[in-house]
Amino acid sequence: MRFRANIEHVSTFSHIIQSVEKLSKRCIIKLSETALQIICAETEGGVQVWSRIKVDSLFSEYRIQSNSNNEINLELSTESLLQALKSANESSEVMFKLAKKGDHPVLTFEILTKSHQGKKMQITHDVRILVKKPSDMEKIKEPLCPEPDVHIVLPPLSKMRIIAEHFSQVSNMIGVSANRSGELILSIQTDDVKVETQWSGCEHPIIPKEVTASQEPQEEAEVDPAEYHRILVTSRSLLKFLSSYVISTTTIACICSDYCLIMYVYIGEVDDAGGVLTYYIPSRSAGSALD
Amino acid sequence: MSQSQAGTQSQGARSASQAAEEAKEVLSASVHDVRHFAAMLRGVQFANNNNATISLTEAGMTVAVEDSRTLLATAYIPHTIFDEWTYNPPATASESGTQSSEASADTVRFDVQLATMIECLNIFRTSGYYAVLHSSTSGDSDSKKKNWRGDDSWAAARDAKANDGGDSGKPTAMRMSYAGAGHPLTLLLAQDASGPKTACHLTTLEPEEQVELPFDDDQKIVRIIMKSTWLRDALSELDPKCDKLTFICSPPSAPLATASSRFTQRTAQPTLRLMAEGTFGRTEMDYPNDRDVLETFECEQLTRFSYRFGHIVRTQRALQNSVKTSIRMDEDGVLSLQFMMPSVKVRGKESANQFIEFRCLALDV
Numbered sequence: 001m002r003f004r005a006n007i008e009h010v011s012t013f014s015h016i017i018q019s020v021e022k023l024s025k026r027c028i029i030k031l032s033e034t035a036l037q038i039i040c041a042e043t044e045g046g047v048q049v050w051s052r053i054k055v056d057s058l059f060s061e062y063r064i065q066s067n068s069n070n071e072i073n074l075e076l077s078t079e080s081l082l083q084a085l086k087s088a089n090e091s092s093e094v095m096f097k098l099a100k101k102g103d104h105p106v107l108t109f110e111i112l113t114k115s116h117q118g119k120k121m122q123i124t125h126d127v128r129i130l131v132k133k134p135s136d137m138e139k140i141k142e143p144l145c146p147e148p149d150v151h152i153v154l155p156p157l158s159k160m161r162i163i164a165e166h167f168s169q170v171s172n173m174i175g176v177s178a179n180r181s182g183e184l185i186l187s188i189q190t191d192d193v194k195v196e197t198q199w200s201g202c203e204h205p206i207i208p209k210e211v212t213a214s215q216e217p218q219e220e221a222e223v224d225p226a227e228y229h230r231i232l233v234t235s236r237s238l239l240k241f242l243s244s245y246v247i248s249t250t251t252i253a254c255i256c257s258d259y260c261l262i263m264y265v266y267i268g269e270v271d272d273a274g275g276v277l278t279y280y281i282p283s284r285s286a287g288s289a290l291d
Numbered sequence: 292m293s294q295s296q297a298g299t300q301s302q303g304a305r306s307a308s309q310a311a312e313e314a315k316e317v318l319s320a321s322v323h324d325v326r327h328f329a330a331m332l333r334g335v336q337f338a339n340n341n342n343a344t345i346s347l348t349e350a351g352m353t354v355a356v357e358d359s360r361t362l363l364a365t366a367y368i369p370h371t372i373f374d375e376w377t378y379n380p381p382a383t384a385s386e387s388g389t390q391s392s393e394a395s396a397d398t399v400r401f402d403v404q405l406a407t408m409i410e411c412l413n414i415f416r417t418s419g420y421y422a423v424l425h426s427s428t429s430g431d432s433d434s435k436k437k438n439w440r441g442d443d444s445w446a447a448a449r450d451a452k453a454n455d456g457g458d459s460g461k462p463t464a465m466r467m468s469y470a471g472a473g474h475p476l477t478l479l480l481a482q483d484a485s486g487p488k489t490a491c492h493l494t495t496l497e498p499e500e501q502v503e504l505p506f507d508d509d510q511k512i513v514r515i516i517m518k519s520t521w522l523r524d525a526l527s528e529l530d531p532k533c534d535k536l537t538f539i540c541s542p543p544s545a546p547l548a549t550a551s552s553r554f555t556q557r558t559a560q561p562t563l564r565l566m567a568e569g570t571f572g573r574t575e576m577d578y579p580n581d582r583d584v585l586e587t588f589e590c591e592q593l594t595r596f597s598y599r600f601g602h603i604v605r606t607q608r609a610l611q612n613s614v615k616t617s618i619r620m621d622e623d624g625v626l627s628l629q630f631m632m633p634s635v636k637v638r639g640k641e642s643a644n645q646f647i648e649f650r651c652l653a654l655d656v
Contacts, residue, residue, distance in 0.1 A: 155487065159486075159487070162414075162415065162416050163414060163415075163487070163489070166410050166411075166413060166414045166416075169410050170407050170410055190407075191494060192403075192404040192407045192493065192494050193404065193407045193408075193411065193491060193492065193493050193494060194475070194491070194492040194494075195411060195414075195489060195490070195491045195492070196489065196490045196491075197414065197487050197488070197489040197490075198487060198488050198489075198490075199486075199487045201485070
């Protein structure tokens with residue numbers, strides 16, 4: 001089992017880990033020949049992140065070798081990974097590799113950087129890891145979701161976050177609704193107040209329809225573009241997702257009513273996306289508001 | 292006043308045309324920048340779960356909050372700080388008003404959750420200017436919000452940007468309406484035409500009976516007017532854990548007092564002394580009877596009343612933003628603190644007269 005790579009875009013990588021770190025203390029990193037996958041499947045609040053980032057968009061001189069299809073699965077602490085990346089923030093050259101220190105497998109970050117006086121320094125940062133067996137990985141499955149009721153491109157997440165933060169001060173549940181006419185609504189309702197914030201003029205991505213083609217072909221005709229599809233999520237889970245505003249350029253939200261909210265956070269432009277973080281935020285009923 | 296009452300009576304007589312009455316909202320107001328309005332509300336917000344009683348009149352709005360039936364804070368918001376203020380007294384109120392007094396007939400009262408209302412006004416975080424001022428307040432009851440701001444450097448940067456009048460500092464415009472008893476108080480907020488729009492429907496409740504702390508200006512025995520900074524600086528020096536604060540005033544010395552004699556007198560009898568007492572000691576602060584410090588000082592007899600420091604601290608937010616403070620006390624020790632808020636320019640007109648008043652009962656000696 002061998003792995004080494006140079007990190008070309010340290011800040012992008014650390015922004016991704018920063019968003020994941022808000023969500024979960026530990027995460028699984030699945031390395032393959034073409035992509036890096038970051039998975040948080042078990043978090044409090046039930047939010048899951050499944051991300052897939054192309055190797056080329058973050059790394060160079062990427063080498064991987066293993067007995068199982070040249071794939072390596074690691075579990076590690078998001079916080080220590082983030083710290084290692086923080087030390088690498090100003091550096092010109094960062095290399096990380098799989099190594100063994102004593103009995104423990106580690107990810108070793110070798111960071112070349114300069115001190116304030118301009119002297120060259122080398123920092124070595126070990127992050128302890130757990131190597132996951134392929135049989136363990138089979139138990140971790142990406143959630144299956146029904147065909148979403150609506151897809152919509154979200155307004156800038158930093159703007160949405162301000163609103164959601166104020167909402168979370170008042171209510172622990174936030175409603176997210178969207179229709180097919182470019183309108184998106186965040187709303188809360190408590191005994192004291194009912195608040196709705198509406199964005200209009202949002203775009204709708206064109207989704208190729210090959211998956212459900214066999215199911216109900218006449219469905220499309222019945223769609224009322226003004227009809228709102230609504231989902232209720234906990235304020236905390238929505239805020240956790242919104243902490244990904246640091247990396248997002250484009251985010252597409254998909255609402256599967258009464259099931260979950262899927263957020264695709266693109267890293268880089270959609271056309272040439274280096275990767276995507278997919279958030280699954282479970283639906284809650286108003287009755288389960290006791291957080 | 293009599294003219295407007297005649298108007299409402301005739302409206303009551305025409306109540307047969309109910310449909311027309313219903314279409315007429317009790318209140319319809321708008322303002323292009325909510326910051327001053329939000330600052331006034333924040334001045335009387337001292338706990339997170341307080342209901343505030345809002346009274347609407349032709350002249351504007353008052354917002355009253357009480358605590359422990361000892362402290363009553365009232366914000367007087369004149370209609371002039373709004374760009375538009377249309378008030379139509381409801382027909383039912385004016386009918387019953389024919390028997391009761393004129394004042395109650397022209398007033399609509401209801402309760403709302405004040406913290407929620409302020410949160411709504413701040414939804415685009417453009418009232419951040421005042422938030423920055425407030426976050427520096429020590430001993431603030433709203434520590435939850437402070438922490439939340441505190442660990443979010445991004446938010447702080449954004450607030451700072453709002454101060455500079457950057458793009459994110461665009462003012463939030465508001466349209467406020469109230470359709471009458473049983474209806475919510477509706478706030479429509481937006482930053483610009485292309486951005487998101489927020490609609491808040493605040494549940495209104497029957498007003499709870501407010502504590503009445505009447506203050507008769509003729510009965511006052513002390514009246515002091517000073518710049519707010521003088522009081523603010525003094526209060527900020529005090530340990531927030533103090534139990535009580537005592538105001539001691541003595542009549543000014545003989546008018547012929549020269550500079551040298553004033554010095555001896557100051558050591559003997561303070562003009563105004565603030566004395567804070569707590570478990571760990573006592574702090575005394577004396578104000579000189581100097582026109583530069585105490586703009587007005589009227590005191591008829593040696594006066595000494597104590598108040599719970601926790602209540603006085605609740606005035607801090609209002610004090611922070613105010614320009615001048617008036618302190619009055621009557622024979623029973625009822626304290627009336629009035630904070631004059633800075634005037635606002637709306638449509639080129641200066642709007643004055645907005646102030647926040649705190650009335651507080653004295654501790655039993």
